Every structure is written in structure tokens, then in C-alpha cells.
Amino acid sequence: MSYQDLLQRLGAINDVLTSSSVLVWDSRTMMPPRGVAVRGQQIATLSTVAAEMLMADETSRLLDAADRATAHLPDDAAERRGIAQTRAGIALHRRIPSALRHRQAELRATAQAAWIEARAKSDFAGFQPYLEESVALARQLADAIGWSAAPYDALIGLPEPGETTASLRALFTRIREGIAPLLRAVSAAKAPRTDFLQADYPVALQHDFALHLARTIGYDLDRGRLDPTVHPFEISFTRDDVRITTRYPRNFLPASLFGTLHETGHALYEQGVDPAYSRGPLATDFGNLYAVGGVSFGAHESQSRLWENHVGRSRDFWALHYGALRDRFPEQLAGVDDETFHRAVNSVRPGLIRVEADELTYDFHIMLRVEIESQLLDGTLKVKDLPTAWNEAIKRDLGLDVPDDRRGVLQDIHWSTGYIGTFCTYTIGNVMAAQLMASARQQLVGLDRSLTDGDYAPLLGWLRDNVHQHGRRFSRNELLVRASGRSLDPEPYIDYLTAKYTALYGVVPT
Amino acid sequence: MSYQDLLQRLGAINDVLTSSSVLVWDSRTMMPPRGVAVRGQQIATLSTVAAEMLMADETSRLLDAADRATAHLPDDAAERRGIAQTRAGIALHRRIPSALRHRQAELRATAQAAWIEARAKSDFAGFQPYLEESVALARQLADAIGWSAAPYDALIGLPEPGETTASLRALFTRIREGIAPLLRAVSAAKAPRTDFLQADYPVALQHDFALHLARTIGYDLDRGRLDPTVHPFEISFTRDDVRITTRYPRNFLPASLFGTLHETGHALYEQGVDPAYSRGPLATDFGNLYAVGGVSFGAHESQSRLWENHVGRSRDFWALHYGALRDRFPEQLAGVDDETFHRAVNSVRPGLIRVEADELTYDFHIMLRVEIESQLLDGTLKVKDLPTAWNEAIKRDLGLDVPDDRRGVLQDIHWSTGYIGTFCTYTIGNVMAAQLMASARQQLVGLDRSLTDGDYAPLLGWLRDNVHQHGRRFSRNELLVRASGRSLDPEPYIDYLTAKYTALYGVVPT
Structure with a gap:
């Protein structure tokens, strides 16, 4: 009974947070231009209200009661994990001075x-x-949270608990x-044809196909809905209302x-959380x-x-769905x-811009940013020396000269919002996707056959069982061990990229 | 300085309420079907949070300080009125037992x-x-709020402060x-032609013209935006984000x-509030x-x-704008x-359905509902006798037989939501619109000329000055006295309807 009382309290806090998410979604899809004047205040108020409700004595009292009532359950029971997650959240809030939070929020707007x-x-x-x-301020935040080996560890741990500068x-x-x-x-190999990807693709038809x-x-x-x-971005107001958005540049179909x-x-x-x-x-x-269901x-x-690359950029996918695409864009x-199209959407070309990078060069963009962030945090790199460090790393990894800061160190929004420590999660996502896909292939007889047939239910079902349903109950590595027998492991990712690109380009790694 | 401290606190409460309004707007325009499962809880939580913030000791402390700091100001200064409005809101909340509120909310869903x-x-x-x-429950609410002459007075006073059963x-x-x-x-006069209003009007073109x-x-x-x-409905998240919605039945243009x-x-x-x-x-x-700016x-x-009828159904309006409408619907x-069109959208025909009623029969629908509500509240009419009372009043006022309850006593959503006491505000709106329009005509030289020319800025400017900007500062009758020299007065409304329909139908009242 007591755990239910705690859930009722946390449910109300969750309502405030998901309400804030509705306001965020609205501000990025529907809000008229001048609505921005108060939207920031509305979101800030909801955030303050949620934090106050979380830190209130009433929450601690309910936590203690729930703790006693569930003490007999195994450590990984949902109830025990729910209590632990809540305590961890409160402890984190207590460590961060409100003046620091406030200054970060202020700076965000001007920065x-x-x-x-x-x-x-x-x-x-x-x-x-x-x-x-x-x-x-990020360094102050790291110090407030606490760290042992490197200050950057504290920041990485927020989006990716368990990961450290050394493990990265x-x-x-x-x-x-x-x-x-x-x-x-x-x-060094011959580049595939890609010119047709830049034809004129009307937005309404792109939306229809998306x-x-x-x-x-x-x-x-x-x-859900698509706008x-x-x-x-994707945003969730509980599993029953999960919305996605996309953009439709007229001259670039991918x-x-x-x-x-x-x-x-x-x-x-x-949508798959229990x-x-x-x-x-x-x-x-x-x-x-x-408000996010992922661990x-x-x-x-x-x-x-996984869905974008392992499914969506596969040869099977376009063998099946290219016809429907060409029906909509017969002239373009x-x-x-379908084979030419598949090669085009998998073409590799080292470039300056992260968000335009292909699968094979993408991680180099991430590794460079993580390296720079860790050096900024421990003081071995000064902000004034950042452009030089950036340009040298791009030359070293991708062999390119950076012509200007716009296409260099100024390209990402992340640092202007004060978020330092999240870039690593993109590469971790790539690695984990390959690891899960390899496990699904081993465990699901006939998976490849179902993908060839366009039946995505077996794969989705496996992901529901092994990942989605658990929400935040298991840590990322617990989840991986349960699903694949191992914690985070880059080998399936390297194997995947190697098999894919040697076949596509008819080359051997040199 | 102290009034500013109060405003900061009230601003946060306002943020919670307007956030709730965003959730309401979203639920009625954008939300996917199954989102409804949690949306009610989210809105209920925000409502509880706002009420708790309003009733908190902190709010009372800030109110007392602001009261002392502004005691030297005139009674109708914005600061004094803001304090009085807040105190009245808190007092109202204190009078209503939370068990009653809770039961009303529960009943609303099932009812x-x-x-x-x-x-x-x-x-x-x-x-x-x-x-x-x-x-x-409405009677319990009336008793909790308090009343002297009639229990219904307490309910009318919520949406329309100052009005009573006797004054209505x-x-x-x-x-x-x-x-x-x-x-x-x-x-008794010849009915105008209206058949073309029921042609097939494509929704996208209707939206464009709307x-x-x-x-x-x-x-x-x-x-703002239109969806x-x-x-x-119209809904406001502060003056900088005020949204409207409409519906586009394909076969009924008006x-x-x-x-x-x-x-x-x-x-x-x-949009015009200060x-x-x-x-x-x-x-x-x-x-x-x-969250509403009106008094x-x-x-x-x-x-x-005022804008729908006095402007939008006027001869001048369609003389100017009919061309643009016909350009969009040349076949229909x-x-x-334009004259035929103007007559059609002003045709009078007693009917059974309130929301389809014309200007001349609309108030009869309201008067019947108000009469019934007051009798239900003081117990002189029993709910089981309601259909009979309804049908007799429709026969008496409009000369029609009610064939079934669907087109009779069951037509409005209001009573199922527990709202009793709001119908009167529709007729008060009609009366007040005519009164304001008559004053604007007296005070603004050349108003009619500007309306003939399609220049709506002078009228809007007068309404901004006399009504909109004041928000909730003045009571409705204070506002009317300032704008027209009189409190609510039905004569301009009767004059308006008489002049309009005698001209349109070429009749004299009998």
C-alpha cells in the first residue's frame, strides 16, 4: 500500500514535468512567434514547482514509508528500483546550488x-x-555533483550514468x-551517384511518405503524431502520447x-515502456x-x-519500399x-558538418568533441585556443581544412545551451544499436527473413521485451547484459560497419 | 516594491494556470486519441498545484504586505484592485469544501x-x-458560497459578478x-432565400477565408493561431498567445x-489587455x-x-467582403x-436548437434555460419534470413542438459538465454589445464611415480604450458606466434588433 502512496505523489510531480514537455513541444511546433515572451517563464515555473514537490518533506516521508514496506523485495524489483531512482534524483538536486542553476538558465538565453x-x-x-x-559554470556543476578521476566524469554521468572519461x-x-x-x-574507392537526392521534392509528398x-x-x-x-526531436507525455517531428528541406530528400x-x-x-x-x-x-522513459x-x-541505420539504410529496406517512394516522385x-538509391543513401564522404555525416565518419565528429570537452573541463585547453584545436583534429581525423568557424567550432547548438557532456551518447547509441541488433539476430530465428519480407513486428517485439518495457528499471549495462550477455562492447559495431562498407564499396580495410 | 513581490508570486500561479490552458487547447486540437488517458490527470494536478499556491501562507503574507504598501492609493488603482481580486479569489476557494469540488469533478466525467x-x-x-x-451538488455549492434572496444568485455570481436572479x-x-x-x-413575413448556404464548401477554402x-x-x-x-473556443496563454478555433462543416458555410x-x-x-x-x-x-482577461x-x-453580429452580419460588411468570398466559391x-447573401445570413426562423438560432430567437433559448435553472436550484422544479417544463416553454415562446429530448432538454453540454449559471452570460453579452456599439457610435465621429470603408481600426481602438485594456480591473458595470454613462441597459439592444429586422423584413412590430 505504501509504495502506491509514493507513486501517487510522484505521479503528480510527473504530471507537472510532462505538462512542461507539452509546453516545449508546442513552442517548437505550434506557438505563434510572440508567444515566446512568456513561454520561458511558464516552463521555468513548472520546473521550479516540480523540484519543490520532489524536495518536499512529504516526498521524503512517503519514500521512507515505501522503503520500509518494500524492504523484503529483491534489489532489482521495480518498487526497489523506483525508490532508488527517486532518492538518487533528490540527492542530485540537493547537491546543486540553486544560484548555479539560476545562473546557468540565465546564461543560456543570452549565450x-x-x-x-x-x-x-x-x-x-x-x-x-x-x-x-x-x-x-559546467566546472562548478561538476564540482558540486562530485568526481574523483576527472571533473568531466560528473557531467558525462548525467546523461549516461556509469560512463567516465577513462571508459570513453x-x-x-x-x-x-x-x-x-x-x-x-x-x-579511396569510387564514389556512388547521389545527384538525384538533391532534386526538388515537394514538402507535402515528403510528409506523406514520412x-x-x-x-x-x-x-x-x-x-502519437508527426509534425x-x-x-x-521526439518528446513523450507518457507512453500514450509520444510525438515526433521532422524537417522537409525541399532539395535534400534523405x-x-x-x-x-x-x-x-x-x-x-x-511507446513501449511498461x-x-x-x-x-x-x-x-x-x-x-x-520526462523520459529511457535509461x-x-x-x-x-x-x-537501430531503426534509422540497421533497418532504414539496409539493402532489404529499399528493395521493399523504394517502389512506394518512386511512385510519389516519378520524375525526381x-x-x-533501388540499388542505386540504396548506395546513394549510404555514400561515405568525410565532411565538416556533424549532422550531415554518414555512418562511417560520424563517430570522428563525436570523438573530437568529447576530447575537447574533457580538456576544457580539466583546464588543459583554454576556450580561446578551441578553434585551433578543433581545426587540427578535423585535419588529423578527416583530412579536411576548416575554412571558417561557422563550419567548424561554431556549428553545434549544444555548447550555447550549456550542455556539456552529452555528445558521447551519440556514439554510445551507435555501439549499443549494433550490439542489440547482433543479439536479436542470434536469438531470433528467422529475423533476417522477416526483415526481408517487411515484417518489423518480430524485431520490435524483441526490443520491447529486452529494452523498451523496462523503462528506467535497469541500468544501461544491466540491460545490455540481460539482452546480449555483455556490457557495452564496440566489437559488433565495428563488425557491422566493416561488413557493410566492404560489401558496398568492394574494398578491404587498409 | 511589495506589490511587485506579490505580482511575482501571482505570476507563478498564473504560469501554472496558463500551462493548464495549453494542455486544454492541445487536447482539443492536437492530442492523439489515446492521450486522453493521462491528460485529465495532468490538468487536475496543475489545478491542485495552483490552488495550493494560492491558498499558501506565503501568498497571504505577500498580500498583507502589498496591502500595507499600497494603502495610500485610490480604491480603483490597478494595485488595489489586483489585491482585492486576489483576496476575493482566495476567499471563494476557502468557502468551497474540497470534498465538494472533488465530487463535482468525479461526477463530471461520468455525467x-x-x-x-x-x-x-x-x-x-x-x-x-x-x-x-x-x-x-450545485445547490451545495450555492450554499457554501452563500446567498440571500435565492440560491441561484450564488451560481450566477461566479461567471457574472453582480447579477442576480431578480436582476435577470x-x-x-x-x-x-x-x-x-x-x-x-x-x-409572418416572407422568408429570404438561403438554399446556397448549404452547398458543398471545401474545408481548405473555408479555412483560408476564415x-x-x-x-x-x-x-x-x-x-495567435486558428485551428x-x-x-x-478561444483560449489565452497571456495576451501574447491567444488562440482561436473554428469548425468547417462542408455543407453549411455560416x-x-x-x-x-x-x-x-x-x-x-x-490580445488587448494592458x-x-x-x-x-x-x-x-x-x-x-x-486564465481569462475579461471581467x-x-x-x-x-x-x-459585437464582431460577429454588429460588424460581421451588417450590410456594409458583405458589401465589402462578399467579392472575396465569391472569388473562392464561384460555383456555389x-x-x-451581396444583398441576397446578407439577407440569407440574417434570416430568422424559430428553431429547436440554441446553437443554430438567429439573433432574434436566440435569447428565448437563454431565457428558458435561466428560468429552469433557477427553479431547479430553489426546488420548485424537479429534474424528472424538466422535459415537460422545457417543451411547454418552447411552445410558448417559439410556437414549436419538441419532437424528442435530443432536440429538447438534452441538446446542451453545459448541465452534463455541472456548470449551472452560465447561460445568462450569452444574453448579457448581446445586451452589452449593443450598448457598447451605441456608445462608440455616439463618441466616434465617422465610425460608420470607417466601417463602410472596411477600416476596423477606429472601432477596435475604441474597444481597446474602453474595454480590453482594463482586463479585470473594473467590474462589468463600472466598465459600462465609464464607456456609456449607464450600467447594463437593454434599450440599445432592443433598438438595434428593431431597426435591423424592420429594415430587413420590411415589417413593423405587432
Whole structure:
């Protein structure tokens, strides 16, 4: 009975957080321009209210009672984990001084405006003082949270609990040695044709096909919707209302195709969380005060990458669905067959921009950012020296010269929002997606056959059973051990990239 | 300084209430079907949080300090009125037992489902027990709030402070004697042609024209948006984000035309509230815990009726805008000129359904409901005798036989939601609209000329100055006295209807 009392209290806190998520969704899809004036205040108030409710004596009292009432249960029972997650969230809040939170929120608004202007002018100096304060505040945050080996560890632990600077370094070293020779070989091979991807693709038809794709892989539109936006995202107001967004550049078809598959992958995670966890601590991260069902950002990203890349960029996928695409765009795709299309959407070309990167070069963009973030945090790199460090790393890893800061160090929004420590979760998502896919192949007889037939239910069912349903109950590595017998392991990812690109490009790693 | 501290606290309460309004808007325009499962809980939580914040000792402490700091100001200074409004809201909350609120909210969910089913089957008996409990709870609410002459007074006072059963009876008697002879004369005259209003009007074109109308009369789309919905409404999240909705039945053009003008009228009120009142007690009714800028429901309705009827159904309006309408629907309106169109959208025909009623019969629908509500509240009418009472009144006032309860006593959603006491505000809106319009005509030289020219800025400016900007600062009658020299007065309304319909139908009242 007592755990139910706790859930009722946490349910109300969850309602406040998910209400805030509705306001965020609205502000990025529906809100009229001048609504922005008060929207920030409304969201800030809900965040304060939720934090106060979480830290109130009443919550602690209910936690203690629930703790006593469930003490006989095993450590990994949902109730025990729900209590532990809530306690961890409260402890995190207690460690962070409210003045620091407040200053970070204030800086975010001005820093983002400064970043937009600096990027437009390709003028790093205009952004430098804001980034310097952001880094200083991030360091204060790390110190408040606490760390032992490296201050950066504290920041990584927020989106990706359990990961550290050292563990990332080991992971990245292995990925680098695993894929650098492959990238060299592919870069030397003949590039496939891609010109038709830049034809004129009317937005309404792109939207129609995006919706078709989302539905095809299992997105439940009775519990979701797809809208256009500038920077695509997925957002959840409990498993019964999980929304995705995408963008439709007229002259670049892959953005909406793979963007939609990516966000749908996130949405399938949220739609699959155990209904019993709804509105509770196993569906919401009270530490980050963010309504999200995934156990870590990396675990969430694994689901988006799995559907985007392992399913959506596969030869089988386009063998099946290319006809429906060409029916909608007969002129734009005239003379292009499914194999040509498949090669085009998997073409590899080292580039300057992370969000435009292919699967084989993407992680180099991440590794460079993580390296820089860790050095900024421990003080071995000064903000003023950042452009030089950036440009040198791009030259070293991708062999490119950075012509200006706009296409270099100023390209990402992340640092202007004060978020330092989240880039690593993209590569962790890639690694985890391959690991899960390899396990599903081993465990599910006939999985490849079902994918060839366009039946995505067996794969979705396996992910529901092994990942989605658990919400935040198990840690990311617990989840991986249960699903694959191992904690995070880069080998299936390296194997996947190697098999894929040697076949596509007819090369051997050099 | 102290009043500012109070405003900061009230601003946060306002943020919670407007967040709830965003959730309501979303649920009626955007939410996927199964989102409904948790949306009710989210809204209920925000409502509880706002009430707790309002009733907290902290709020009372800030109120007392603000009271002392502003004691030297005149009674009608914005600060004094803001404090008084907040105190009144708190006092109202204190008087209503939370068990009663809770039971009303519970009953609302089941009663509404029962009403939907009963209406579909035209079976009053299926709804009767729910209505009996609704009436009993409404009576308990009236007793909790307090009343002297009649229990119904307490309920009327919520949406329309200052109005009573007795004052409404006097108002209605005068309206009835003023317009009944007119209705008799018009009913005996030849009916205008209206067949073309029921042609096939594609929804996208209706939406396009609705947006054009809203913009034409002054709706600021940088601070608003127009979406389709089932039951149209206007909703405000502060003056900088005021949204309207409309419906587009394919086979009945007037619904979207006049529905849009109506909701735009509401929106112009909210968009015009003094920016200094934003997020404060002069922009939000803390008593009803509802984010609304108007001083009463009737005052709000006056703005929608003014733009819908006095402007939107005028001869001048269609002389100017009919061309743009016919350009969009050349086939549907072939052979119909602007005068024929104007007559059609002003045709009078006594009918059974309130929401389909014309200007001349509408108030009879209201007067009958108010009479019934007051009798239910003081016990002189029993719920089981309601259908008979209803049908007799329709026969008496409109000369019609009610064929079934679906088109009779079961037609309105109001009673199933537990709201008793709001119907009167529709007629008060009609009366107040005519009174304000008559004053504007007297005070603004050249008003009619500007309306003939399609320049709505002078009228909107006068309403901004005399009504909108004040938000909830002045009572409805204070507002009317300031604008017109008199409190609520039915004569301009009777004059308006008489002049309009004698001209349109070429009759004299009999």
C-alpha cells in the first residue's frame, strides 16, 4: 500500500514535468512567434514547482514509508528500483546550488542569442566570453555533483550514468583503430551517384511518405503524431502520447526519410515502456527533471540509430519500399533503381558538418568533441585556443581544412545551451544499436527473413521485451547484459560497419 | 516594491494556470486519441498545484504586505484592485469544501459520458440520475458560497459578478416585451432565400477565408493561431498567445464565417489587455482558477457578439467582403449577389436548437434555460419534470413542438459538465454589445464611415480604450458606466434588433 502512496505523489510531480514537455513541444511546433515572451517563464515555473514537490518533506516521508514496506523485495524489483531512482534524483538536486542553476538558465538565453549571431558572422570571438562562462559554470556543476578521476566524469554521468572519461577513452581508441582503416579504403574507392537526392521534392509528398515510413516500422499514431519543425526531436507525455517531428528541406530528400526513421526509433522506445511504470520514477528521470522513459541518452539513441541505420539504410529496406517512394516522385527518381538509391543513401564522404555525416565518419565528429570537452573541463585547453584545436583534429581525423568557424567550432547548438557532456551518447547509441541488433539476430530465428519480407513486428517485439518495457528499471549495462550477455562492447559495431562498407564499396580495410 | 513581490508570486500561479490552458487547447486540437488517458490527470494536478499556491501562507503574507504598501492609493488603482481580486479569489476557494469540488469533478466525467449516450438515444431517463446529483451538488455549492434572496444568485455570481436572479428577471422581462412583437411580425413575413448556404464548401477554402476574416478585423497572428476543432473556443496563454478555433462543416458555410468572427471577437479582448497586467490578478480570475482577461463571461461574450453580429452580419460588411468570398466559391455562389447573401445570413426562423438560432430567437433559448435553472436550484422544479417544463416553454415562446429530448432538454453540454449559471452570460453579452456599439457610435465621429470603408481600426481602438485594456480591473458595470454613462441597459439592444429586422423584413412590430 505504501509504495502506491509514493507513486501517487510522484505521479503528480510527473504530471507537472510532462505538462512542461507539452509546453516545449508546442513552442517548437505550434506557438505563434510572440508567444515566446512568456513561454520561458511558464516552463521555468513548472520546473521550479516540480523540484519543490520532489524536495518536499512529504516526498521524503512517503519514500521512507515505501522503503520500509518494500524492504523484503529483491534489489532489482521495480518498487526497489523506483525508490532508488527517486532518492538518487533528490540527492542530485540537493547537491546543486540553486544560484548555479539560476545562473546557468540565465546564461543560456543570452549565450544562445550570441551563438546564433556569432555563427552567422563566423566570428568565434563574439561567442568566446559566453562559452568561457559556460565552461566555468559546467566546472562548478561538476564540482558540486562530485568526481574523483576527472571533473568531466560528473557531467558525462548525467546523461549516461556509469560512463567516465577513462571508459570513453578506451571505447574510442578501439573504435578508432577498428574503423580508421575502413574509412581510408572507402575514401579511396569510387564514389556512388547521389545527384538525384538533391532534386526538388515537394514538402507535402515528403510528409506523406514520412508518415508511411513511421507507420510501417510500428509507430502507433493513436498514441502519437508527426509534425514539421526546424530541429527535429521526439518528446513523450507518457507512453500514450509520444510525438515526433521532422524537417522537409525541399532539395535534400534523405533529411526527412532518415530523420523520421530516427525519431520514430526514439518514439517506439517511449511507446513501449511498461504501462505500470506510467507517471512513475521508472518512466521519468527525476534527477534531470525530464520526462523520459529511457535509461540513458545513449540507450535512447540506440533505438533511433537501430531503426534509422540497421533497418532504414539496409539493402532489404529499399528493395521493399523504394517502389512506394518512386511512385510519389516519378520524375525526381526517373532512371534510378533501388540499388542505386540504396548506395546513394549510404555514400561515405568525410565532411565538416556533424549532422550531415554518414555512418562511417560520424563517430570522428563525436570523438573530437568529447576530447575537447574533457580538456576544457580539466583546464588543459583554454576556450580561446578551441578553434585551433578543433581545426587540427578535423585535419588529423578527416583530412579536411576548416575554412571558417561557422563550419567548424561554431556549428553545434549544444555548447550555447550549456550542455556539456552529452555528445558521447551519440556514439554510445551507435555501439549499443549494433550490439542489440547482433543479439536479436542470434536469438531470433528467422529475423533476417522477416526483415526481408517487411515484417518489423518480430524485431520490435524483441526490443520491447529486452529494452523498451523496462523503462528506467535497469541500468544501461544491466540491460545490455540481460539482452546480449555483455556490457557495452564496440566489437559488433565495428563488425557491422566493416561488413557493410566492404560489401558496398568492394574494398578491404587498409 | 511589495506589490511587485506579490505580482511575482501571482505570476507563478498564473504560469501554472496558463500551462493548464495549453494542455486544454492541445487536447482539443492536437492530442492523439489515446492521450486522453493521462491528460485529465495532468490538468487536475496543475489545478491542485495552483490552488495550493494560492491558498499558501506565503501568498497571504505577500498580500498583507502589498496591502500595507499600497494603502495610500485610490480604491480603483490597478494595485488595489489586483489585491482585492486576489483576496476575493482566495476567499471563494476557502468557502468551497474540497470534498465538494472533488465530487463535482468525479461526477463530471461520468455525467458527460451518460449525457452523450442519453442524447444519442434521446433518452432523458438515462441522464436523469446524473442531472439530479449535479443539481444537488450545485445547490451545495450555492450554499457554501452563500446567498440571500435565492440560491441561484450564488451560481450566477461566479461567471457574472453582480447579477442576480431578480436582476435577470427584470432584464428578461424587458427584452421579452421588446422583441416578442418583432419576432411575431418577422415570422409572418416572407422568408429570404438561403438554399446556397448549404452547398458543398471545401474545408481548405473555408479555412483560408476564415483566416482572412480574422486578420481583416484585427486579429494579430503573430500572437495567435486558428485551428479546426469540434466545439469552437478561444483560449489565452497571456495576451501574447491567444488562440482561436473554428469548425468547417462542408455543407453549411455560416458556421465557419460567423464562428470565426465570434472567436476572433473574444481573442481581440485578450490580445488587448494592458501588457502591465500580464500574468497578474487583473488578467486571470484566481477565483475560477481560469486564465481569462475579461471581467465577466458576459463582458467577454459582448466582444464576440459585437464582431460577429454588429460588424460581421451588417450590410456594409458583405458589401465589402462578399467579392472575396465569391472569388473562392464561384460555383456555389453563382447568381447570388451581396444583398441576397446578407439577407440569407440574417434570416430568422424559430428553431429547436440554441446553437443554430438567429439573433432574434436566440435569447428565448437563454431565457428558458435561466428560468429552469433557477427553479431547479430553489426546488420548485424537479429534474424528472424538466422535459415537460422545457417543451411547454418552447411552445410558448417559439410556437414549436419538441419532437424528442435530443432536440429538447438534452441538446446542451453545459448541465452534463455541472456548470449551472452560465447561460445568462450569452444574453448579457448581446445586451452589452449593443450598448457598447451605441456608445462608440455616439463618441466616434465617422465610425460608420470607417466601417463602410472596411477600416476596423477606429472601432477596435475604441474597444481597446474602453474595454480590453482594463482586463479585470473594473467590474462589468463600472466598465459600462465609464464607456456609456449607464450600467447594463437593454434599450440599445432592443433598438438595434428593431431597426435591423424592420429594415430587413420590411415589417413593423405587432
